[in-house]
Amino acid sequence: MEHVRAELRRSGGFAGLTSRVLADSATMSPADAVRFVQLVAKTDLSRLDRPAARSHGADLMHYELTVERGGERWHGTVSDPDIPAELRPLLQFLTHYSPGATP
Numbered sequence: 394m395e396h397v398r399a400e401l402r403r404s405g406g407f408a409g410l411t412s413r414v415l416a417d418s419a420t421m422s423p424a425d426a427v428r429f430v431q432l433v434a435k436t437d438l439s440r441l442d443r444p445a446a447r448s449h450g451a452d453l454m455h456y457e458l459t460v461e462r463g464g465e466r467w468h469g470t471v472s473d474p475d476i477p478a479e480l481r482p483l484l485q486f487l488t489h490y491s492p493g494a495t496p
Contacts, residue, residue: 394418394426395463397433401487402457405472414487425490432483433462440477441469456484 397418404411418426438460456476459468471480 395430397430398461399487400459403454405454406452414490416487416490432486433460436479436483438467441467
């Protein structure tokens with residue numbers, strides 16, 4: 394299976410909290426690793442390389458994402474409500490991913 398790593402920093406929301414998720418397909422449960430690799434493969438990560446206009450609003454969520462796959466690295470920031478539809482499933486997976494969780 395392909396090796397994929399990602400770091401997601403999420404900030405904003407009603408409480409204005411910041412969270413960080415590190416995900417590595419090599420250390421995930423097999424089911425999570427398969428899902429993670431599939432989500433990354435389906436996503437046009439080149440969109441992350443383009444500067445995005447940051448929407449303003451006290452309760453909007455902002456996502457800073459870095460993905461490493463196959464020797465390539467992408468990094469970018471997206472914000473609600475302007476998140477590309479194809480990126481949402483990956484962001485949702487990473488937002489809810491818990492390294493210590495059992496399947």
